[in-house]
Amino acid sequence: MSVPASIQRPPRPTVSQAQWAAVAVLSAVALGVASTFGAKIAVGLLIAVGVAVMATLRPSSILAVLSVSIFLELVSVGGVSISRLIAPVALLVVLIELIRGRAYVRWAPPLGWVIGYSAWAIASGLWTVSVAGTSFLILSLVIALVYMLAFAALLDSRAQLERLLYIFSFAALLVGGMSFLAFFGKLTLSGDELQGGRSQGGTGDPSFFAAYQLVALPLVLTLAAHARTRWQRIALYCTVLAIIGSMFTSLSRGGFIALAIVVPLLLALPAQSFFRSVGQKRFLIALIVIAGTLVVVRAPSQVITRVDSIFASEGSGTSQGSGRVILWDVAKKSIREHPYLGIGYGSFRHVSNDLLLNTPGIDLSHYVLRPGGAEAHNLYLGTTAELGFPGLMFYLGIMISTAALLRRTAKRAFAVGEHFVGRVSNALILSLLGWAIASIFISTETTRAFWIIVGLALALPKLIPEPAPEPVRQDRPREVATENAS
Numbered sequence: 097m098s099v100p101a102s103i104q105r106p107p108r109p110t111v112s113q114a115q116w117a118a119v120a121v122l123s124a125v126a127l128g129v130a131s132t133f134g135a136k137i138a139v140g141l142l143i144a145v146g147v148a149v150m151a152t153l154r155p156s157s158i159l160a161v162l163s164v165s166i167f168l169e170l171v172s173v174g175g176v177s178i179s180r181l182i183a184p185v186a187l188l189v190v191l192i193e194l195i196r197g198r199a200y201v202r203w204a205p206p207l208g209w210v211i212g213y214s215a216w217a218i219a220s221g222l223w224t225v226s227v228a229g230t231s232f233l234i235l236s237l238v239i240a241l242v243y244m245l246a247f248a249a250l251l252d253s254r255a256q257l258e259r260l261l262y263i264f265s266f267a268a269l270l271v272g273g274m275s276f277l278a279f280f281g282k283l284t285l286s287g288d289e290l291q292g293g294r295s296q297g298g299t300g301d302p303s304f305f306a307a308y309q310l311v312a313l314p315l316v317l318t319l320a321a322h323a324r325t326r327w328q329r330i331a332l333y334c335t336v337l338a339i340i341g342s343m344f345t346s347l348s349r350g351g352f353i354a355l356a357i358v359v360p361l362l363l364a365l366p367a368q369s370f371f372r373s374v375g376q377k378r379f380l381i382a383l384i385v386i387a388g389t390l391v392v393v394r395a396p397s398q399v400i401t402r403v404d405s406i407f408a409s410e411g412s413g414t415s416q417g418s419g420r421v422i423l424w425d426v427a428k429k430s431i432r433e434h435p436y437l438g439i440g441y442g443s444f445r446h447v448s449n450d451l452l453l454n455t456p457g458i459d460l461s462h463y464v465l466r467p468g469g470a471e472a473h474n475l476y477l478g479t480t481a482e483l484g485f486p487g488l489m490f491y492l493g494i495m496i497s498t499a500a501l502l503r504r505t506a507k508r509a510f511a512v513g514e515h516f517v518g519r520v521s522n523a524l525i526l527s528l529l530g531w532a533i534a535s536i537f538i539s540t541e542t543t544r545a546f547w548i549i550v551g552l553a554l555a556l557p558k559l560i561p562e563p564a565p566e567p568v569r570q571d572r573p574r575e576v577a578t579e580n581a582s
Contacts, residue, residue, distance in 0.1 A: 156250045158186050160263045162243055166308055166544045167271045179544060183239040186246045199249040202557060205497040206550055213490035214241065217441040220483055224440020225447055233442025236542040243544045247551025254516060254559050261319050261520070262328075268312040269335040272342035275305070304543065306351025307534040309339045310358065311545050314370070314523035314530075317362070317380050321371040322516055336383045350537030354530040359384055361526060369506075369522045419463040420473045420537060426451040426458065427477040431484075438484040445469040475535035491541070495532060498553045499525055505556045517559050524549055524556075 165179050193199035201207075217237060224230040251257060316339065320332035343351050362370065363381060371377045430439060430451060439447065448469040452458055472478030480488045502521045509518030528549050531540070540546060 156256055158189050159247060159250055159260055162186060162246055163260060163264045164267045167267050179239060183242045187242045190246050190249050194249060201248045202554060204501050204554055206494055206501060206553060209490055209493035209497050213494060216483055216487050216490055220438060220441045223437055224443050226440060226443040229442035229446045230440045233542060240542040240544055240547040244547040244551040247548055248554035251555040252558055257520065257559060261315055264312060265316045265319055265332060265335050268309060268316065269338050272309060272338035276338060276341040276345055302346040303348045303350055303538045306343045306346040306348035307531055307538065308545055309343050310351060310354050310530040310534060311527040313339050314526040315520065318370050318519045318523040320380060321376050333383055336380060340384050350534040354533035357533060358526055358530045370519050419470065422452065422458055422463050423448065423470055423473050424477055426455050427472040427474065427481045429455050430481040434484060436484045436486065438480065438482045438487060441482050444478055444481050445471050471539040473538055475540050478539045479541060494550060495528065498550050499528055501553045505560065509560050512560060514560050517556055521556055524552060
């Protein structure tokens with residue numbers, strides 16, 4: 097669905113005091129009824145009502161809630177994660193705005209790949225080896241698509257983009273800073289394992305947390321280059337330190353490798369691609385070096401040992417990567433047996449223990465079987481095992497077409513003087529690259545951060561003004577000119 101830029105959007109209807117009073121009364125009644133079933137249900141309903149009211153006042157505010165929610169996956173109500181609570185409200189807001197004509201989604205190649213991937217994932221339910229696993233992951237995919245659709249439809253101005261990035265940066269600063277302090281035992285977060293343990297923010301998994309922070313890093317650097325006031329720049333510089341520090345203290349192998357690739361690219365690419373000046377680039381890169389040095393000096397044994405485990409020889413205790421190498425081997429075996437259709441979306445976890453026990457040559461001396469099974473801990477092997485090579489083709493198509501769309505958007509933005517949009521587009525390419533590298537070590541098929549990047553890629557072209565049409569020359573017919581000459 098697309099709407100020409102020249103079409104004026106209808107004014108946003110106002111809500112009278114009487115209507116707000118009615119909403120308040122109904123909400124109070126609903127909360128009272130929900131509390132009779134349990135406090136957690138009442139809290140969940142309270143969160144949903146609060147988000148719904150905020151979205152009614154300003155529909156685009158739902159994007160800020162969705163952005164922050166990716167750092168808070170540990171937050172749940174009655175066993176339901178915060179993203180599953182918010183997604184239905186976000187979908188309702190998007191549908192209402194689409195119907196009213198105040199939001200639209202521009203067609204672009206990533207949408208075609210998304211449709212193909214989603215259709216193939218749903219179709220795998222016909223041959224899946226685990227109906228429960230496929231049903232669960234399809235529901236997770238639906239939520240991820242809601243995130244993508246919300247950003248693609250509701251983001252429609254540069255000011256809105258800038259506010260959104262500031263909120264996202266603040267979340268990265270808060271969660272990253274708290275996790276950094278928790279690593280050194282200076283602060284206690286919920287859960288004993290966070291006290292002095294690997295930084296994991298509110299995601300519940302250090303590797304996912306490092307990947308989220310890696311997505312945030314290029315965006316924060318770009319935002320810092322465009323900060324208008326000194327306090328904004330200082331806050332964003334502190335955010336860079338918190339992000340890098342928390343990535344190191346997450347002790348994520350995938351995070352280390354991705355960071356080792358993304359940071360040199362920031363150094364090698366032209367400064368104007370992300371910054372306003374070469375001086376800004378040098379200063380911000382110096383912050384990255386300082387943050388990394390501080391962590392290594394403060395906790396050399398943990399960090400160096402973790403990095404060394406990446407290059408350890410196969411067969412050593414540390415080389416198994418928490419069992420990843422073993423899981424990759426059984427995933428390859430599954431791919432050889434089901435190369436075209438796979439075993440069904442979300443099914444690998446449910447058959448992983450059987451594969452581990454029945455695959456010849458698998459050494460389980462360094463691995464303990466999980467009661468519920470384990471994911472492949474590799475996006476590409478896991479996708480191929482569950483959806484076959486067609487599924488991998490669709491997912492890679494989403495990634496590649498999104499990167500290509502972002503590159504085209506950056507070129508268009510710089511051509512018309514929208515440097516902020518152009519630099520954000522370039523930053524998102526680096527975020528996507530970092531995510532793709534980190535996904536070698538984790539299963540990220542439906543992780544919200546990736547789908548937010550896709551949604552932003554679809555939305556950013558709307559922020560670039562269309563070039564003014566060239567005036568049509570009204571040439572006089574040749575025969576008229578000849579007649580006048582005579």
